[in-house]
Amino acid sequence: MKRLLLFSGWLSLFLAAPAHAVLESDAFARLAVQDKGRKKPYTTFARESLQMLAGKAEYPTPGEGKMSAVEAVTSLWLRPSDWEKRPVILINYLPLKEALGFPKEQKLFTYNQIVDQEAFRNLYAETQKLRKESANPTLNRMQKEVEQVAKRLGAFEGLVTGRAFAVVPHPSQPNGAWVTVDQAASYYPGGRAEKLQGIFADYREAFLAGKSGEAGKSVSALAAEAALLSPAVYPPARLLELEHFYQGIHPFRLAWIAYLSAAIALLATTAWKTAAGYRIGWVLVLAGFFLQVSGFVCRIVISGRAPVTNMYETVIWLAFGTVLFAIILEAIYRGRYFLLAAAPIAVVSLILADNTPTVLDSAIHPLVPVLRNNFWLSTHVTSITLSYAAFALALGLGHIVLGKIAFGKSGQNLAVLHQYVYRALQIGVLLLAMGTILGGVWANYSWGRFWDWDPKETWALIALLSYLVLLHGRVAGRWGGFGLAVGSVLCFQTVLMAWYGVNFVLGQGLHSYGFGSGGFRYVLMYVAAELVFVGVAVWKAKWAPGLKERPASEAEIAAG
């Protein structure tokens, strides 16, 4: 119980952290902005804009502490001249910094610093030329990064010119373009625009004078007036507030904290207070799972679709699936190992999603046309990603088996763990087969063919085949439970290739909406570490006779 108390204390600390900005940002939450094809609360717009420009959720100002995203973006809007000298545009790619003659350690640069570089202009002209020559050019890493920086420059221009702040709703069409406060009269002639502009002028004055109380009031009035102009088009206040709430509480961050605590509780009590530790582990895993489900519910309501449409969402979905299967299997087998295997995997994927905004973009964007089908999204994509989750669970269990062999004492009986690995593999194989086939059926409708060896299709098949080899080898008596554990780690590398590799390394084929860049070196390092780990375990198993596995005997086969 003590542990629980401690944990809830930790939680409240976490929730309290952003409290200093609450007042103003709550007022801003009700102000909607039309940005990148979607209406969103100003707070989200600010966070995404700063994330896009600087790759950060808060802007560090030397000597003045940190500016919240809302503060920074509003300042860009209303006090643009301040930002001429402020470094705010992220360049993260070392060779690009070298090409531009920028210092290696520096990450943020001013707009003029980059635009004045002839080298940058030339590099950008090169990518533009490639884009002109072909609709889908193959760009190298440097060219992709240059385009990314150019996008940041464009976003900066949109902010400092005020163009990006489309807060005045279209008078009639739900999908019509919104305009800025300056342009309001084109939609609302006859004095209505003037009222809005008056409120905005008050706000600008209060902001520039640094009167935050008055500014907060003006923002609320501005939001209310904008909503009044076109009530049918303006998003309902509760939807804006829900999104603000979702962005504010970071449900997936809370979830990984719960899972991490669960993993620690389970690990710490393997030899001491086992039953109590097991119970605490259960409670924490369920708490994390509940937080994750709540997060998904928010995201589904906000975006109106299954939360599996980009790399960020699938990484979170993997954590969800892994824990889901662990909970189900743990409820059946009560072996403790499912929770212990799932928690670290969920923690790693959620931390990755939480902390690599430039690689895994958490923003909610409109989908490319082909993905706009909730039926196929929620069948094909969820079953594929759930299969990855089941394989990840098998990977976690495999790690436990190999860890016990590599670092544990000899003479252990791991048969039950082998069975757990097998159970997780079964779920994965069934879901991957289903998901791949459903993908074929979807492709038959959207692309006009069932199967055409697209890289994503092919790698899903390769992953499936590699797991089939693993299972058939087991049936043939080529390897036993230990082989399953080794295989669950090795075969997961094919899943990684199908999932990450096709999108981020090959970058070819029709699944192009998921493509991205970054993180390749770390993934390679991970793969290398896995191979070393497997190598050590296999070597240990060979040299410690007590651990050596025997293939299934004829008698066992007959019994089956």
Next chain:
Amino acid sequence: MDTERQRKEAIVRRQETSFFWALIHVLGSLELAILLLATIALVCAVATVTESNFSTRVAQHYIYKAPWFNLWLTVLCVNLFAVALTRWPWQRKHLGFIVTHAGIILLLIGAMVGKEFGFEGSVTLNKGEPAKNRVTIPRTIFQVESPKDAAIYTHPLPVDVRPPSPEKAQVYPLPDTPVRLRVERYSEHLVQGTQLAPSRDGLPGLALRLSSGSLKRETMANLVLGSPETARFDFFGLALVEWVEGLSVPKPQKKAPDFFRETQMILAASPETPVVHNAGGAASGYRVLLEPDETEGRWKVTVVSPAGMQGSWPLPESLKKTRSLSGDPVEVVVEEFWPDFAMKEGKPVSLSAEARNPAVLVNLKGPRPESGAAANRPVFQLAPAGPDRVRYHMLRNGVVYGKGELAAGETMATGWADWQATIVKVLPQAALRPQVAESPDGEGTPGIFVRLIDRKKQEGEAQWIVSGTAQALEMNGEIIRIGFGQGVQVLPFWIRLDDFEVPRDEGTDTPSDFISTVTFEQPSTGRKLTATAHMNYPASFPGGFWRSCLGQNYKFSQASWNPENLNETTLQVLYDPGWPLKWFGSLMICLGIGIMFYFKPYSRKKPPAAGAPPEKIEKDETPVVV
């Protein structure tokens, strides 16, 4: 258990006594299955890397769609079938196993049926164009007309995956003739140009090469006396090259100024499609824009001249007043402004004072803009001066600023940036012949370079054949027509595009869907159907539930679009009679795996007590089905 043991013994015995069963057990062995699964996985992995490094077509040609890969899949089929037989006589526990393996076999057979009896292609449709019944197949071919009976033969020619080169020419036999076709080159950048050739009844001709070192570009001017079209070369609109009988300095002409009078009607909602009426014929090139006025919260009219001069006037203050652009003689009068434009009883009216659908009518009057600029262009005049020699002079505004004489092969600087002119050829009697050549700047259409050869290795004259065209080739007096291009499939019905829409994400230009409305018409049955194809929802013809289930429909899925021409859409066409087999096989695979894993009678030991340390379990319980 006894019957079970008897079954196992019988299975072992039949392999010893019967060759058939021994073969089945070899073909259906797990070892072979593992080998097949592993090699297919490995080959696929290699193929995806190949695709990334080369192209999709190369990976498909050499791996996925290569005969050996299909053979391998066939062996997999045989293995799946044999392994199901090895378990004969089947028992209840084999249900999932049998269903899964049969499902995979069905799926693979479905794929082969689809490949053999169906097709995939694409068709590009334009709004307002007549209906089409021909679909492009993603495969290049050549066609040859038999010299005997004029029958057309088609042969695959995969030039994009296996491009021929002069060193690696490809030779194909032709029907009903001993001569053969040699394909020597393939290019994706062919352009139609001219060539200067001697002609007995021709006039003097000149081939001139203009080249720039800094721009790395060169262009050919092939000129023949006689008409302004053949004797003049427009140098990117910046200068003029003239081939004349004798050099002369033209008098500056005083042309009567050419006036135009134009009316333009512009809707703010569709600025790209003004309604233009020009009394003098061709449009003047002036652009009129109707935009919100940022400072005043009103609307303004902007006029942009072809030379880029610009003027803006606020509305409605400028109505009916004559305005002009600075530095441009045009007169602008804004005749009408409708804040909320609509047509009522054939007349334009404004429905309200609110700017819901602003429109404006503008009158333009002035001298035609082109006449001024062209006169200042420099002129490079050349005239024949004996065999292989020319005399030249350079003119600007009727003033000669350079002259001299050149022989064939000589080069001179033109004075236009670093462009140089080289006399390539001077012919006393010449004509221009159309000629296909490779474009240096990477534009143009694909084509092949071919010639006829005979058994004695004699060669006919080589020619380019541009994709989608045919050429007559000659060899020893025999003329053979060869065509080259994409394969074509003729549909038993016609398809026409009625409408194409691209809705966008709110406030952006990003498409949110592509919607083609098409009409199908089958003359043989008189069936006519209008349907829409949009993302994820193909249009089907002839349509109907059962035809759809049995794969007897032609499916048209939205494939691509042309952002520069919103009247054009490309649809992917699929006719797949293997579809029901694929579908049913897929269902069986999923069901079978589910049954195998979760609905199988196998004895499970009592589960360990909750939270108990698992080490107490002694036996490896991982189930094995045999």
